[in-house]
Amino acid sequence: MSIMDISKIFSLLQPKEDEEDGCLRLTQAIASDDDKLLAELLSEEQYRQCINSRSGWGIPGTPLRMAAAHGHLRCLEVLLSHGADVDSLDVKAQTPLFTAVSAKHLDCVAALLKAGADPNGSPYNNCSPVMTAAREGDVDILRELLQHGAEVDVRAKVPDWASNTTACRGPLYMSAVYGHLDCFRLLLLHGASPDYNCTEEKMLARVKQPKTVLEMCLKYGCGVEYTQLLIDFGANVFLPTVSTDKSTKQNESVILLLKERVCPKxxxxxxxxxxxxxxxxxxxxxxxxxxxxxxxxxxxxxxxx
The missing domain is CATH 1.10.750 (Elongin C; Chain C, domain 1)
Known part of the structure; x- marks a missing residue:
């Protein structure tokens, strides 16, 4: 992408001069969590025209993004009832849902999903709401996303030339290395692949030495509970490379894995x-x-x- 293309994108994201005042009034109402004033403003055409305009310092975003970021549920519901674009993007290609998940506002997450927000966020952003919730250990938010059909396995969002060793590390991997057992179990219950947390063969082929979730759990000492869950959900116990030196021989997870290799289910x-x-x-x-x-x-x- 050329500098000219990038400049054009940013110019499209900026509100027109005649919209600036309207945007300011809307954002002020949202910042003060004044849903009555917000509804009053949106009853007028000049303010309704600004409902999906991007403005503000730092990360310019829509009024809906601002309400989601602050956790102002009543304002968020007013905006949705007046036709706000539920999947509008900010300059980082983040949706209001992604913002609400990042800010840990469960009620806003639920409202956005009910209004039809894409539970997977934007395809232009390499992260996803599920990945964020799994990393942060927000099991209630994660459950809400999964119940609305969010993908549990990582999907390619970058071009072939940008692939790297982290390409197939999905939500299951993140919940394990950050020690969120409840999220880990929930992802498996909703169909996460227990091997690579990725089912795209083409994507896996781009990684020189892909590591299974089981192998990463052993490496990071995630605990025997993680290993047992992966085994129970059908992980291939022969895929991980297991070292049997003195230190790992005493590891409960390694012993469990080695036992599973010789004993039939x-x-x-x-x-x-x-x-x-x-x-x-x-x-x-x-x-x-x-x-x-x-x-x-x-x-x-x-x-x-």
């Missing part, structure tokens, strides 16, 4: 995996809840002990 475990793979990728948990089977079996299928 129980019939119950194999049956659970077979049923799990049979279920549609989306709404696996809901599908289990709808089964006409005892609650104890539903809990087992959902890995609830």
């Amino acid at each position: 129980t019939l119950m475990s194999q049956t659970r995996l077979a049923i799990w793979k049979y279920l549609a990728m989306a709404n696996k948990v809901c599908a289990i809840d709808c089964m006409d089977i005892p609650q104890v079996l539903k809990n087992y299928l959902k890995h609830i002990t």
Whole structure:
């Protein structure tokens, strides 16, 4: 992209002179969380024209982005009711949903998703709401995103020439290395790949030596609970390279992995995996809840002990 192209993009993002005053009034109402004033302003055509305009210092964004960033739910709902673009982008290609997730405003996240926001954020931003929630350990926000169909496995958002060793490290990997076991379990329950957290063969082929989630859990000492969950969800235990020096021989996770390599899975475990793979990728948990089977079996299928 040339400097001329970049300049043109920035010029398009700036509000016109006649919009500046309207933008300022709207942002002032949002900053003070005055939803009544905001609704009053938006009842006039001159202010409605500014509803999707980008303005402000730092990261110019729309009024909806500002409401999401501050967690001002009532203002956010007023903006949505007056036709604000739910997936409008700021100059960093971040949507209001991404902003609400980053700021940890669960109620705003729920409202935006209900209004039709894309749970995956923008394809022009290399991060995603799910990745952010997994990294921060926001299990309630993560659950909200996943229930609205957010992708659990990493997807390529960069050109081939920009690929690197981190390309296939998705939300599952992030939740593990940051020590968020609840998020880790939730991602697996919603169908995250237990091997590479990536199902795109082309993307994996671009990485010289892709590391499985299991191998990274061992490397970072994530704890035996992570290893057990990956095994229970069908991770290939023969993919990771395991060192057996003195220090790792005492590692509980390594012992568990080595044991799994020589001992066949129980019939119950194999049956659970077979049923799990049979279920549609989306709404696996809901599908289990709808089964006409005892609650104890539903809990087992959902890995609830």
